Amino acid sequence: MKEKPLSSLSGIPTLLGTLALMLAGTVAIIFAVVLTKSGLGGGGLMVLAGIVLVTVGIFLSCGLYMVQPNQAAVLSLFGKYVGTVKDNGLRWNNPFLTKRKVSQRVRNFESGKLKVNELDGSPIEIAAVIVWQVVDASEAVYNVDDYESFVHIQSESALRAMATSYPYDQHTDGQLALRSHASEISQHLKDELAERLADAGVQVLDARISHLAYAPEIAQAMLQRQQASAVIAARTQIVAGAVGMVEMALVELQKNAVVELDEERKAHMVSNLLTVLCSDRGTQPIVNAGSLY
Numbered sequence: 402m403k404e405k406p407l408s409s410l411s412g413i414p415t416l417l418g419t420l421a422l423m424l425a426g427t428v429a430i431i432f433a434v435v436l437t438k439s440g441l442g443g444g445g446l447m448v449l450a451g452i453v454l455v456t457v458g459i460f461l462s463c464g465l466y467m468v469q470p471n472q473a474a475v476l477s478l479f480g481k482y483v484g485t486v487k488d489n490g491l492r493w494n495n496p497f498l499t500k501r502k503v504s505q506r507v508r509n510f511e512s513g514k515l516k517v518n519e520l521d522g523s524p525i526e527i528a529a530v531i532v533w534q535v536v537d538a539s540e541a542v543y544n545v546d547d548y549e550s551f552v553h554i555q556s557e558s559a560l561r562a563m564a565t566s567y568p569y570d571q572h573t574d575g576q577l578a579l580r581s582h583a584s585e586i587s588q589h590l591k592d593e594l595a596e597r598l599a600d601a602g603v604q605v606l607d608a609r610i611s612h613l614a615y616a617p618e619i620a621q622a623m624l625q626r627q628q629a630s631a632v633i634a635a636r637t638q639i640v641a642g643a644v645g646m647v648e649m650a651l652v653e654l655q656k657n658a659v660v661e662l663d664e665e666r667k668a669h670m671v672s673n674l675l676t677v678l679c680s681d682r683g684t685q686p687i688v689n690a691g692s693l694y
Contacts, residue, residue: 404539404602407476407484412465412491419458419465426454464496471506473538485538503538503548510553511611517561519579520568524616527564527579529590531556532607533598540602548601556608559593569615579613586610647674 429451436447467490468474474486476498486492494500509532519525533552535541541548564579567586571578577585591608598605651667 402482402540402543404537405482405484407486407494409486409488409492409494412467412493415461415493416465416491419462422458422461423455426451426456426458429454460496461493464493464498466492466494466500466502468492468502471504473503473505473535475501475503475538475542477501482539482543501542503535503541505535505538507532507534507606509533510556512553512557512560514612515557515561515564516616517564519564520566523569524618525564525569525579526612526614526616527560527610528612529556529560530607530609530611531594531605533594534604534606535602536604537602540600545601548603551601552598552603555597556594559590559597563590563593569613579610583610643674647671650674 429447433445433447433451466474468486468488470489472487472489474492476483476486476494478495478498483498486494509530511530512528514526514528516524516526531552535548545551563586566589567577567579567582569579571581579586587607587609590610591605594605594608647670651670
């Protein structure tokens with residue numbers, strides 16, 4: 402089912418014409434009554450003509466309908482799709498045509514918080530904001546029963562499928578994660594929705610995660626895990642920097658011939674420097690007032 406443009410007549414001239422017909426019919430009926438009361442003939446034919454004119458006017462007025470900006474009217478004749486009218490204002494088409502109006506304005510909604518298991522199996526809560534628009538009114542009307550309900554249900558289904566495809570946190574380099582790769586995840590969700598909603602004549606303009614968190618029952622444990630990971634990462638960087646500083650100190654002492662250290666003294670110096678550089682708290686220095694040995 403593809404959208405087929407359909408022309409329509411301007412509704413203002415048609416409305417004036419139908420009013421003129423009904424007015425003429427009403428005048429004819431009144432005139433016929435006057436003739437009958439006067440005893441003149443021809444009143445019956447004039448009444449019939451007046452009734453016909455009023456009936457035709459009422460029938461033609463049934464073909465009038467209003468199309469708002471960014472709205473389309475899908476027309477069908479006895480169950481057969483005829484075409485779609487997008488001309489704004491008061492329009493007129495065959496009164497036998499059934500007209501169903503579809504909004505083509507940009508709309509958005511936020512899904513409810515869904516509880517799903519991410520790739521690693523941990524339960525999380527996730528929600529998304531979907532921005533969408535009907536681009537093919539005929540498909541929206543005839544390919545699905547209720548396109549608005551279809552959009553909501555398919556959006557939640559796509560969000561669930563996407564959430565189970567990625568971990569919450571990034572564990573290895575280059576791995577996509579829900580928390581750290583928002584743009585890539587949003588694009589994946591948008592593509593997934595576009596594929597699901599294409600048959601309903603709906604275009605997905607944007608899809609972004611609006612809420613992401615661990616489920617309450619594991620939130621505290623996962624927070625401790627994140628804190629531990631942060632501590633390990635910080636410690637790794639501190640140790641790497643400390644080792645570099647110690648190595649630089651030994652090289653400078655040896656190059657400038659400041660002092661000659663045997664292996665035991667080097668090990669003692671390295672131990673002291675690493676203790677000072679890697680300690681959580683400030684160390685208390687002890688000054689050796691005696692000889693080196």
